[in-house]
Amino acid sequence: MEKVYVTGYGIISALGAGTPATLESLHRRKSGIGPLRWLESMHSHLPCAEIPFSTDELRRMAGVPEEEMTTRTSLMGIIALGEALEMAGIRGKNSLNPVLISGTTVGGMENTEKYFLKMLTPDKTYDDYILSHDCGVCTQMIADHYGGFSMLSTLSTACSSAANALIMGSDMIRTGRTTIAVVGGSECLSKFHLNGFNTLKILDKDPCRPFDDTRAGLNLGEGAAYLVLESEASVKARGVKPLCLVAGYGNACDAYHQTASSPEGDGAVLSMTKALKEAGLTPGDIDYVNAHGTGTPNNDESEGKALMRVFGADSVPPVSSTKSYTGHTTSAAGGVESVISILAMLNDFLPVNLNYKNPMEMLSFRPVTDEKPPRPIRHVMTNSFGFGGNDTTCIFSKI
Amino acid sequence: MKKITSYCRITDQQVILNGKKLEISFSGDPGSARLTEIYRYLDAKYPKFHKMDNLSKAGFLASEIVLRSLDYDSETPDGSTSVVFANRSASLDDDKRFQETIDPDNYYPSPAVFVYTLPNIVTGEVAIRNKILGETSFFILKDFDAEKIHIFIEWAFSSPGINRVLCGWTEYLDDLCDVLVMMVEKESPEGMDFNTLNINQLY
Amino acid sequence: MEELILELKKQIIEALNLEDITPDDIDTNAPLFVEGLGLDSIDALELIVLMEKNYGIKLEDPGKSKEIFKSVATMAEYIQKHRTK
Numbered sequence: 001m002e003k004v005y006v007t008g009y010g011i012i013s014a015l016g017a018g019t020p021a022t023l024e025s026l027h028r029r030k031s032g033i034g035p036l037r038w039l040e041s042m043h044s045h046l047p048c049a050e051i052p053f054s055t056d057e058l059r060r061m062a063g064v065p066e067e068e069m070t071t072r073t074s075l076m077g078i079i080a081l082g083e084a085l086e087m088a089g090i091r092g093k094n095s096l097n098p099v100l101i102s103g104t105t106v107g108g109m110e111n112t113e114k115y116f117l118k119m120l121t122p123d124k125t126y127d128d129y130i131l132s133h134d135c136g137v138c139t140q141m142i143a144d145h146y147g148g149f150s151m152l153s154t155l156s157t158a159c160s161s162a163a164n165a166l167i168m169g170s171d172m173i174r175t176g177r178t179t180i181a182v183v184g185g186s187e188c189l190s191k192f193h194l195n196g197f198n199t200l201k202i203l204d205k206d207p208c209r210p211f212d213d214t215r216a217g218l219n220l221g222e223g224a225a226y227l228v229l230e231s232e233a234s235v236k237a238r239g240v241k242p243l244c245l246v247a248g249y250g251n252a253c254d255a256y257h258q259t260a261s262s263p264e265g266d267g268a269v270l271s272m273t274k275a276l277k278e279a280g281l282t283p284g285d286i287d288y289v290n291a292h293g294t295g296t297p298n299n300d301e302s303e304g305k306a307l308m309r310v311f312g313a314d315s316v317p318p319v320s321s322t323k324s325y326t327g328h329t330t331s332a333a334g335g336v337e338s339v340i341s342i343l344a345m346l347n348d349f350l351p352v353n354l355n356y357k358n359p360m361e362m363l364s365f366r367p368v369t370d371e372k373p374p375r376p377i378r379h380v381m382t383n384s385f386g387f388g389g390n391d392t393t394c395i396f397s398k399i
Numbered sequence: 400m401k402k403i404t405s406y407c408r409i410t411d412q413q414v415i416l417n418g419k420k421l422e423i424s425f426s427g428d429p430g431s432a433r434l435t436e437i438y439r440y441l442d443a444k445y446p447k448f449h450k451m452d453n454l455s456k457a458g459f460l461a462s463e464i465v466l467r468s469l470d471y472d473s474e475t476p477d478g479s480t481s482v483v484f485a486n487r488s489a490s491l492d493d494d495k496r497f498q499e500t501i502d503p504d505n506y507y508p509s510p511a512v513f514v515y516t517l518p519n520i521v522t523g524e525v526a527i528r529n530k531i532l533g534e535t536s537f538f539i540l541k542d543f544d545a546e547k548i549h550i551f552i553e554w555a556f557s558s559p560g561i562n563r564v565l566c567g568w569t570e571y572l573d574d575l576c577d578v579l580v581m582m583v584e585k586e587s588p589e590g591m592d593f594n595t596l597n598i599n600q601l602y
Numbered sequence: 603m604e605e606l607i608l609e610l611k612k613q614i615i616e617a618l619n620l621e622d623i624t625p626d627d628i629d630t631n632a633p634l635f636v637e638g639l640g641l642d643s644i645d646a647l648e649l650i651v652l653m654e655k656n657y658g659i660k661l662e663d664p665g666k667s668k669e670i671f672k673s674v675a676t677m678a679e680y681i682q683k684h685r686t687k
Contacts, residue, residue, distance in 0.1 A: 042503075105489075105517060113498075134539075135489060135539050136539050136540070136541060153538065153547075154538070154539045155536065155537070155538060155539075156489055156517070156518050156519060156537055156538070156539055157517075157519040157522075157535070157536055157537050158517045158519055158520075164536055168536075168554060171554050171557045171558070172554065174557065175553075175554075175557050177550075191501070192494070192497070192498065192501070192516070193516075195501045195508045195513075196497065196508065196510075196513035196516060197513075198508065199508035199509065199510045199513055199647065199651070200510045200513060200514070200644075200647060201510075201647060201650075251534040251535070251536075251558070252478070252532055252533065252534065253482070253522075253523070253526040253531060253532050253533065253534070253535045254532075255476075255523075255526040255527050255530055255531060255532055256527065257527070257642070257643075258514045258515075258520050258523055258524070258527075258644070259514055259644070260643060266532075267532070270478065270532060274558075274559075277559070278559070386517075386519070387514070387517050387519075387520060387523070388517065388519045388520045388522055388523030388524075388526075388535065389523045389526060389527070389535070390519060390522070390523065390535050390536075435621070446620070446621075446622060449619040449620065449621040449622070450618070450619045450644075507651050507654065507655045508651070509648065509651060510644055510647035510648055510651070511618075511619075511644050511645070511647070511648045514644055
């Protein structure tokens with residue numbers, strides 16, 4: 001089976017635009033969580049991790065003209081995709097025909113929820129916004145900005161969407177259906193899902209505290225991240241330097257509840273075990289786990305137990321949740337956190353788990369509080385668990 | 400050769416299992432009530448059905464019909480089956496219902512409605528009911544596209560250990576039900592060949 | 603109180619989509635969660651919405667709610683004491 005390499009990546013989140021800004025925030029332990037600035041919601045007291053740019057600023061950064069219909073989700077995606085394509089050296093090279101697989105759930109809803117009352121009036125000025133509502137249209141907007149994609153696909157599996165996009169892209173390369181797959185996701189904040197998560201009572205009114213005994217919920221975030229995946233043959237043919245290897249991945253269904261995880265983390269155990277098997281690695285090979293770690297009482301206990309079951313209570317590798325920096329970027333989380341995991345691996349540091357003070361007594365391990373890894377980081381694992389029991393794990397390895 | 404070993408087509412007019420129309424007499428207009436009539440016809444004994452949104456109900460019912468026809472064991476955890484659905488409207492039918500509950504003039508957000516504002520919850524519901532632990536996924540397409548659906552399902556089989564994929568098109572919006580659920584098996588002596596032509600024909 | 607209990611049962615059935623159940627089927631003193639009706643965590647959240655929508659009672663602490671939602675009887679008692687609608 002074909003090897004799958006990562007030859008480029010791009011990211012935008014509450015930590016800023018691009019990998020340099022992201023790295024700096026991680027090293028400086030500077031969280032992007034704070035009061036709402038752009039989203040006009042009655043829940044302005046809830047801490048969120050907004051990207052530190054208004055939609056107008058994003059439009060300028062993305063180079064999308066004023067008159068062109070766009071969405072915040074698409075603009076974020078365009079910016080992140082640009083960085084990835086540039087890094088891989090495939091931007092503007094239309095003959096390469098990569099596929100684009102993008103995860104989103106909100107799509108253009110941030111526009112439509114703002115303007116839909118106006119759409120109901122005789123005033124036709126806002127009617128066109130309805131065209132930008134679709135998830136698929138957002139992917140199209142992101143792709144069309146650069147052109148040259150042979151196939152577009154939009155995945156919507158909640159918080160594991162971007163991670164599943166990575167699986168799909170890798171599988172397409174492994175089975176010879178394509179030589180280059182650009183994968184990831186983009187999601188902006190919306191009143192719709194802010195209200196929704198709030199009504200499920202899983203938001204923390206303070207900055208989230210993953211793996212802390214007093215944790216009370218998650219903070220929503222927004223972000224976009226893409227990775228360029230390539231076959232070995234393509235890497236050789238183009239003469240580019242691959243950045244790391246997609247060693248393995250696994251997806252499994254928890255089959256327990258629509259939104260809660262099973263108490264012992266059955267689905268998570270399955271996805272992590274599958275990923276290790278695919279990668280041909282043992283649990284002892286993993287040097288860092290970027291947990292799903294939302295900071296909800298349910299997830300962190302469930303995932304914590306699953307980690308103990310997979311790695312052994314005494315041998316859980318360094319674990320941290322970077323949602324304490326970026327918030328929960330929902331559909332984009334798998335992409336955002338894959339990029340962060342790769343940055344950690346390539347720069348040999350452990351992203352510290354912010355806001356942690358009180359150990360969870362039922363867990364045998366404690367999250368990372370010191371950036372210095374106990375040993376060189378050769379293999380990293382990242383978890384993304386979505387509503388519907390959709391659990392995904394990805395493993396990247398140094399070359 | 401992969402085979403389609405069973406399929407169920409649900410539209411506003413009728414419910415078809417493997418080419419035969421199920422004798423359900425619908426009283427009343429298309430929509431949610433009709434889904435409940437199919438549920439009663441099946442006597443599924445699964446009260447959680449009533450809590451689902453229309454998309455999940457439709458996907459659940461078609462899956463129930465297909466799995467029953469294959470005598471599927473819903474009690475034993477099964478890691479060798481995946482569930483992959485696709486549609487055009489995602490969860491828009493339920494999204495609209497949720498939007499009504501966050502109307503600033505009548506603001507009572509409903510958690511039970513919000514849960515279903517994700518298209519892939521239907522795959523979760525089918526997995527919970529039938530203890531399916533394999534991969535689940537949900538795709539959004541512009542329209543029913545047999546070729547793309549064929550690609551997604553082939554992709555699902557590329558994961559090690561997956562022998563069966565419960566899959567198809569689960570579209571539901573504004574009382575219009577347009578569902579085709581199939582069981583595709585890696586190795587089976589019976590059934591029709593799994594290819595784009597046949598998928599189109601079943602639709 | 604009897605009237606409130608009947609009203610409450612009807613509202614619970616509607617809010618939680620308990621289609622196959624009538625008010626007579628619900629034992630006023632039986633547990634609502636785990637046993638009895640076997641409601642789950644999402645149902646608990648919907649009951650919180652019900653309290654506010656129909657009786658103007660805001661429940662901020664999901665922890666305290668456990669006691670209030672023990673049975674229809676405990677719910678009715680709480681509503682009688684705290685209702686603003």
